[in-house]
Amino acid sequence: MAEYKRPDNEQDFKENFKQKKTLMNDTQAYIESSRCLFCYDAPCMNACPADIDIPLFIKQINTGNKQGAAKTIYDSNWMGNACGTICPTEVLCEGACVYTNQDSPPILIGRLQNHATISVIKSGKQLYFPGEDNGIRVAIIGAGPAGISCACELRTLGYTVDIYEAKSQPSGLTIHGVAPYKISNEEVMAEMDYLQNQLGYNIIYNHPISTKEELKKLESDYSAIFIGVGLGATASLKMIGENLKGVHGAVEFIEELRMKHSEVKIAPRVVVIGGGNTAIDAASGSARLGAEEITLAYRGGKENMGAYDFEYDFAVSSGVKGLFNASPVEIIGDEHVEGVRFVKTKLVNGRLTNIEGSEFTVACDMVIMATGQAKQGTLLSLIDQLTLDEKTRIVVNPDTNQTTNPMYFAGGDAINGGAEVVNGAYDGKLAANGIHQWITEQ
Amino acid sequence: MNKKDKIDLSVNFAGIKAPNPFWLASAPPTNTGYQIMKAFDAGWGGAVWKTLGMPTINVSSRYGSINYGDTRMAGFSNIELITDRPLEDNLREMAEVKKYFPDHAVIASLMVDTRQEWEDIIKQVEDAGVDGIELNFGCPHGMCERGMGSAVGQEPEVLKTIVEWVMEAANIPVITKLSPNITHITDPGLAAVHGKTDAISLINTVKSIVGIDLDSYAPYPVVDGKGTNGGYCGPAVKPIALHMLKDLMQHPEIKNTPISGIGGIETWRDVVEFILLGATSVQVCTAVMHYGFGIVREMEAGLINFMENKGYTTIYDFAGKALPNVTDWKHLNLKSEVKAIINEDKCIGCGLCYIACDDGAHQAIALPTDGGRIPIIIEENCVGCNLCSLVCPVEECITMEKFDDGKEHETWHELTEQNRIPNTWNDDRAGGKGHYVPEPADALKNKRKDKSGTK
Numbered sequence: 001m002a003e004y005k006r007p008d009n010e011q012d013f014k015e016n017f018k019q020k021k022t023l024m025n026d027t028q029a030y031i032e033s034s035r036c037l038f039c040y041d042a043p044c045m046n047a048c049p050a051d052i053d054i055p056l057f058i059k060q061i062n063t064g065n066k067q068g069a070a071k072t073i074y075d076s077n078w079m080g081n082a083c084g085t086i087c088p089t090e091v092l093c094e095g096a097c098v099y100t101n102q103d104s105p106p107i108l109i110g111r112l113q114n115h116a117t118i119s120v121i122k123s124g125k126q127l128y129f130p131g132e133d134n135g136i137r138v139a140i141i142g143a144g145p146a147g148i149s150c151a152c153e154l155r156t157l158g159y160t161v162d163i164y165e166a167k168s169q170p171s172g173l174t175i176h177g178v179a180p181y182k183i184s185n186e187e188v189m190a191e192m193d194y195l196q197n198q199l200g201y202n203i204i205y206n207h208p209i210s211t212k213e214e215l216k217k218l219e220s221d222y223s224a225i226f227i228g229v230g231l232g233a234t235a236s237l238k239m240i241g242e243n244l245k246g247v248h249g250a251v252e253f254i255e256e257l258r259m260k261h262s263e264v265k266i267a268p269r270v271v272v273i274g275g276g277n278t279a280i281d282a283a284s285g286s287a288r289l290g291a292e293e294i295t296l297a298y299r300g301g302k303e304n305m306g307a308y309d310f311e312y313d314f315a316v317s318s319g320v321k322g323l324f325n326a327s328p329v330e331i332i333g334d335e336h337v338e339g340v341r342f343v344k345t346k347l348v349n350g351r352l353t354n355i356e357g358s359e360f361t362v363a364c365d366m367v368i369m370a371t372g373q374a375k376q377g378t379l380l381s382l383i384d385q386l387t388l389d390e391k392t393r394i395v396v397n398p399d400t401n402q403t404t405n406p407m408y409f410a411g412g413d414a415i416n417g418g419a420e421v422v423n424g425a426y427d428g429k430l431a432a433n434g435i436h437q438w439i440t441e442q
Numbered sequence: 443m444n445k446k447d448k449i450d451l452s453v454n455f456a457g458i459k460a461p462n463p464f465w466l467a468s469a470p471p472t473n474t475g476y477q478i479m480k481a482f483d484a485g486w487g488g489a490v491w492k493t494l495g496m497p498t499i500n501v502s503s504r505y506g507s508i509n510y511g512d513t514r515m516a517g518f519s520n521i522e523l524i525t526d527r528p529l530e531d532n533l534r535e536m537a538e539v540k541k542y543f544p545d546h547a548v549i550a551s552l553m554v555d556t557r558q559e560w561e562d563i564i565k566q567v568e569d570a571g572v573d574g575i576e577l578n579f580g581c582p583h584g585m586c587e588r589g590m591g592s593a594v595g596q597e598p599e600v601l602k603t604i605v606e607w608v609m610e611a612a613n614i615p616v617i618t619k620l621s622p623n624i625t626h627i628t629d630p631g632l633a634a635v636h637g638k639t640d641a642i643s644l645i646n647t648v649k650s651i652v653g654i655d656l657d658s659y660a661p662y663p664v665v666d667g668k669g670t671n672g673g674y675c676g677p678a679v680k681p682i683a684l685h686m687l688k689d690l691m692q693h694p695e696i697k698n699t700p701i702s703g704i705g706g707i708e709t710w711r712d713v714v715e716f717i718l719l720g721a722t723s724v725q726v727c728t729a730v731m732h733y734g735f736g737i738v739r740e741m742e743a744g745l746i747n748f749m750e751n752k753g754y755t756t757i758y759d760f761a762g763k764a765l766p767n768v769t770d771w772k773h774l775n776l777k778s779e780v781k782a783i784i785n786e787d788k789c790i791g792c793g794l795c796y797i798a799c800d801d802g803a804h805q806a807i808a809l810p811t812d813g814g815r816i817p818i819i820i821e822e823n824c825v826g827c828n829l830c831s832l833v834c835p836v837e838e839c840i841t842m843e844k845f846d847d848g849k850e851h852e853t854w855h856e857l858t859e860q861n862r863i864p865n866t867w868n869d870d871r872a873g874g875k876g877h878y879v880p881e882p883a884d885a886l887k888n889k890r891k892d893k894s895g896t897k
Contacts, residue, residue, distance in 0.1 A: 034512030037835050040793030043815070062511070098815075101790035102836060 003319035006266070006290025013262040016288040017180040020314070021085055021111055029115040033062035036107050039098055044109055047096035049422045050077035050429075054093055058112055069116035071127050078149040079425040081121060081191045082174045084113030085183045087422050088277075090310045118187075121194045128198050131158030138435060139164065139222040141209050144172020145421045146412030147228035148195065149428030150435075155199035157436050162222075163201060166208035170196075172230055172412075174421055176255040179281035181288070185258060212382045219407065224435045227380075227394065227403070227410040228428060231373035231418055237273075241331025242369070250274065250282040250370035257285050267365035269293045271340045272320075273328050274370030276306035280315045282368045287318040294320045295362055299327035299345055300352055323362070327354060331367055339363040373418060383408060393417050400434025401427055409435055449749050450756050451742070453487070455723045456641035456700045457615040458574040460547035462487035463713070463757055464738050467704050467725035468551035468576060468619075471735070473525065475535030479542060484735035485742055488547030490643075490725060491536065493524035493578045494563060495553040495590070500526050506652040506662030506672060517678035518728045519652040521663060521670055523584045524553055529566070536570040549617065553578040553590050560604065561611045574614050577605065577639075579630070580621035580646020582673050592646065595621030598633035605637025617702060620644040620686075622679075627686040631696045642690065643702035643725060645683045647673025676728040680706030684719055688768050691720035708737065710744020717757050718764035772858070777850035780826035780842040782806075782819050788839035791815030795830035795840060803829045804873060805880055823877040 007013040024032065036058040044054045053072050060069035073080040089095070089110035097106030120127060136159050140147045143165035151161045169175055175188040196203070209215060218225055234249025236242060246267065257264050266289035272282050275298035283296045296315060298305055302324050305312060316322065326342040333339070344358035375392035387395040387404040394403055394410040401409050411427025413419065451462040465488035466472050466481055473492045481489060500523055508517035525532060540548055550567035552575055554560055564575060579601055581591030594601050601618070608616055618634035620627060622645040634642055649671050651661045661669035683705025690696045703721030707713060708729035716724050729737050745757075754760050784795070796817045799807040806823035807830060810816065819830075831840040857863050873879040 031512050037792045037794060039791075040797035041809075042793075043791065098790040098792045102788075 004288050004290050007262040007288075009262055013180075016290075017285075019085075019184065020181045021114070023118060024108070024111050024115045029061050029112055032108055033058045033112060035099075036062070037098065043096035043098060044093040044107070047092045048076075049092070049420065050083065050426045052076040052080075052093075052113075054109055057116060058107065058109070061112055061116055066116050066119045067123075067125060067127070070120040073113055073117055074127060076429075077422065077425050078152040078195060078429065079145050079171075079174070079191070079421055081114060081117035082145070082171070082183060082188060083420075083422045083425065084110045084117060085187070086174065086178050087420060088308055088311075091308055092422075117191070121190050124194065124197070126198050128152070128156055130155045130199055133160070134158035136160065136439060137162070137222045138224045138226065139218045140226045140228060141218075142166070142172065142228035142230060142412075143170035143203050143205075144228050144230050144412055145174060145424035146230075146414075146428035146431070147172070147226065148192070149425040150226045150228065150409075150411065150432045151201040151428075152195055152199050153429045153432030154435065155201050157432065159436075161201040163203045164207045164209050164218075165203055165205050168205050170203055172228075172424070176258055177251060177278075178421075179254065179285050180258060180261070181284070182281075210379060215382055223407070223439055225408050226428070226431055226435065227383075227408060227414055228412050228424070229376045229379060230413040230424075232376050233374055234369050235372045235374045237328065237369065237371055239328060239330060241333060241337065244331055244333045244337045244367075245335055246333070246337035246365060247331055247367045247369065250278045250368050251373055253282055253368050254278070254285060257289070262289075264289060266291045269295075269364040270366045270368060271295045271297055271362055271364040272368045272370055273297050273340070274372075275300065275304070276370060276372070277308065277311050279368075279370030280307045280311040282370050283320040284315045284318040286366075286368065287315075287320055291366075293364075295323050295364070296320050297323040297326045297328065297340070297342065297362070299325070301325055301347070326360075327352070329359060332361065337364065337367050340367055373413075375417075376414060380414075391417055397434070399430075400437060401431035402434050402438060406438065448755050449746055451487075451745070453723055453757065455547075455615075455702065456574070456617070458488070458547050458549065458641075459545070460487040460723070461545060462742065463717070463721075463723040464741055465489060465547065465549075465702065465723050465725045466730065467727040468493050468549075468578065469727035469731070470520075470522065471727060471730045473527070475539045478535075478539050478548070481730075481735045481738075482539075482543045482546050485738040486546075486735065488549065488573075488723065490549040490551050490576050491525075491532065491572070493551040493553045493581070494529060494532055494567070495524045495578075495585075496555070496559075498523040498526050498584075501665045503663040503665065507676070508652055508678060515676055515728065515732050517652060517674060518676035518731070519650050519662070519672035519674045520647070521583050521665075521672045524551075524578070524581065529563075533566055533570040536567065536572055540571040540573075547574065548572045549574040549576050551576040551578050551619070553581070553585060555588075555590060557607045560607050564608065564611045568612070568614055572614065574617060574640075575608070575612055576617040576619050576643060577608060578619055578646070579604075580619050580644075582621060582623050582647055582649040583671055592621040592623050592649070595619075595630055595646070596624050598629045601630050602633040602637040605634055605639050609638045615640040617641040617643050619646055619704075621646045622682055622686055622705075623649045627689050628693050628696065631690045631693065635696050635699055639699065641700040641702065642696070643704055644690070645679070645686055645705045647675045648679055648682060650674035675706065676732075677706045677708055680712060680715075684715060687716065687719045687721060688765065691762060691765055692768070708732075710741045710748065713741050713745055714748050714760075715764075717761050719768070720762040720765055722757065722761050770855075772855040773853050775850075776852050776854065777846060779844070779846040781821060781824040781845050782826070782828075782830050783841050783843045784817060784819060784830075785839050785841070786816050788836050789816045790836055790839075792835060793817065794833045794835065798829050798833045803827055804877070806877070820877075825871045825877075 004016050007016050038055045042055045057069040057072040093109045094106040099106050138159050140163040143163045154161050170192045171188050234251050270286045270291045286294050325345045327345050330341045339361045341361045344355045345352050377392045385405040394415045401411050409431040411431045412424035453463045468490040472489045478489045504522040506519045507515045510516040550572045579595035585591035586593040618639040620630050653662045655664050702723040703716035704725040707726050796807045806820045808818045834840040870876040
């Protein structure tokens with residue numbers, strides 16, 4: 001029996017997809033912030049990919065300086081509010097909290113962070129101002145976390161910034177690629193508007209950069225270019241039946257879920273193929289859309305899943321059934337998907353090996369492939385002198401995020417192959433300073 | 443008969459009998475007969491009625507507080523005056539309370555001006571049937587501007603005269619309540635004894651400003667844009683009270699006078715500490731204003747548990763037991779040596795001991811160079827100051843262990859007597875001699891480590 005009733009309207013949808021991390025009120029924040037020990041060389045801070053001064057902002061919340069707390073957060077991370085909500089804090093800052101060393105619950109850092117950032121976003125208080133106009137223009141490809149962060153930072157340094165975005169909304173995967181119970185569209189857009197209102201960068205929507213000519217034009221119009229294109233569509237496993245009706249890519253499925261909410265159609269029986277966090281989002285999302293049977297099928301063992309344990313536990317609590325050591329062989333069906341044929345696997349000398357004769361079929365009406373995203377190799381191949389590594393990731397100088405083509409800088413999934421929003425935010429900021437350093441030295 | 447039955451908490455305090463030493467101090471919780479009956483029903487053994495005296499007018503608002511972390515009212519301040527209820531109402535209610543609770547201590551706190559006024563009011567409260575009188579010479583706000591309260595407590599001669607008037611008029615035990623707003627508490631203490639008081643209570647509140655409102659720029663509590671000094675109390679003042687109690691209990695002319703301890707008492711531990719320094723009843727206000735009368739349950743249970751564990755049957759078995767161990771600095775053993783030990787199994791790696799020692803003490807704790815987070819005590823630099831064990835958030839993680847063999851004993855007093863006071867800086871524990879002191883420039887060497895590799 002399904003855990004969730006199919007949502008028929010926006011109200012039902014909101015109920016089914018209610019926020020996993022709820023906003024703290026002032027009293028909760030006061031009590032929670034009082035628990036912080038203000039550790040020296042704090043492990044939470046060392047675990048934060050954006051290097052936020054966490055003990056400081058928690059102390060600021062505790063002393064009634066919520067605006068100062070928000071400034072501390074944004075000083076290190078332009079996606080401060082989104083990250084408080086969608087960062088896997090359980091394995092980052094909160095996972096590092098020293099309280100966990102004594103079986104005490106960690107400080108709820110992510111929720112404290114949102115307590116501060118939501119407050120300034122709601123007030124509209126201007127914390128940042130554009131730097132004095134230096135007359136230099138920078139182009140950014142992609143308005144995702146890396147691109148937006150790069151733009152914010154460059155604006156504070158006085159640059160004019162144009163962002164070219166293929167889609168019609170900013171923030172990249174923040175709004176398109178994470179499950180709706182992690183952050184609402186409204187909350188994402190509120191932060192995007194808050195940043196753009198303060199810093200005044202331009203975003204040209206529905207404007208993908210995909211040809212050599214377009215790149216040449218950017219190169220002549222701008223002094224530097226930041227590549228924040230992320231990853232592409234769901235990668236194919238080149239398996240028989242992938243083209244059947246009812247087979248979806250997880251990234252595409254989640255984007256549709258984010259944009260269309262209760263209008264998304266879900267089948268009664270869903271098989272999600274994959275073992276990463278996106279697979280979890282797709283499976284938990286299917287459950288909340290009212291699917292009756294959701295199977296999360298991973299070719300390896302549970303312990304080898306890419307997804308965090310707390311994410312898997314969350315999926316199970318949503319009604320998802322895990323199927324491990326099952327490698328998909330083929331998707332069955334005439335026109336429409338009817339099932340997935342798997343072969344059982346086991347570890348032999350450390351390698352995942354199919355067990356001969358162990359094939360079995362799981363009947364279903366819908367398959368979601370959470371098998372990773374393709375790289376943006378085609379676009380990247382159009383840029384001269386751009387070095388990519390063996391996994392099609394852009395190679396950058398880690399101190400400046402400058403690519404091997406000096407006028408190009410890069411960050412986010414395009415250089416790390418797929419990580420968190422916070423990594424993109426850090427990269428964008430780093431690259432902006434790299435651009436500033438490079439231009440200043442010229 | 444079980445163990446608990448053997449314990450007798452009752453007290454006879456300068457002739458005032460009560461079923462236990464837990465009394466309410468003269469304050470808002472003792473403003474009415476209703477409150478005091480409720481308190482006795484909850485387990486309190488006595489109550490000092492909110493001070494009776496001359497007609498007053500109160501202001502609104504009246505209280506301010508110090509919050510610490512998520513702890514409310516770690517310190518509390520008030521600018522409320524003595525009772526503003528008619529004298530006859532209070533007297534009638536006193537008699538009624540005594541009817542319901544004949545064995546509980548009801549004490550009338552008094553504050554008037556002239557000798558005649560003292561004599562009249564003493565007669566009235568005696569007629570109401572109270573068990574004793576407390577003289578309010580402590581209130582540091584409002585009433586002192588009218589020449590009463592702490593204005594008396596700060597003038598030992600005046601205090602003595604009034605105590606003499608009272609002693610002549612009173613037929614029931616008299617407690618003189620002292621103000622801490624004075625340099626030497628023994629001056630008013632001695633004056634009270636010379637005036638022949640039956641007992642002393644202390645401390646009254648400490649003259650204070652608890653904070654400034656950042657919008658009106660006026661001190662708390664703000665009364666129409668202005669404020670005044672208040673009387674400070676609550677857990678924050680306990681150390682001041684304990685010290686003054688000790689000063690009185692160690693004074694040869696005062697120590698035989700029973701003392702009721704007041705000041706920040708909230709838990710059984712506080713009660714035991716006051717008794718160990720010689721108090722034979724305790725008075726509580728702020729804890730009740732914070733948590734209600736029910737807080738006495740914790741005090742009573744804790745006191746009984748302590749007495750059972752130590753084998754005491756009455757509080758007189760251990761009253762004053764800590765007094766011989768409170769001495770002058772010059773009598774402390776200079777040869778005693780303790781050093782900090784960190785229990786690695788308990789350490790959670792917060793680094794607070796490291797930074798407290800490095801920034802705030804003697805640079806005697808190091809961090810591992812391999813990235814580990816369990817600090818290391820640098821034994822040669824540890825002077826045994828306790829700071830690390832005080833900041834450590836984990837119970838029993840940092841302990842101070844004895845390092846000397848216990849054979850040597852030498853005090854500053856002995857050195858003085860033997861004419862051996864050092865005339866050079868030769869203390870073995872001093873930085874630069876007994877242990878190393880980093881060079882000033884070393885301060886700039888250890889910048890916070892770079893966050894490479896976390897991207």
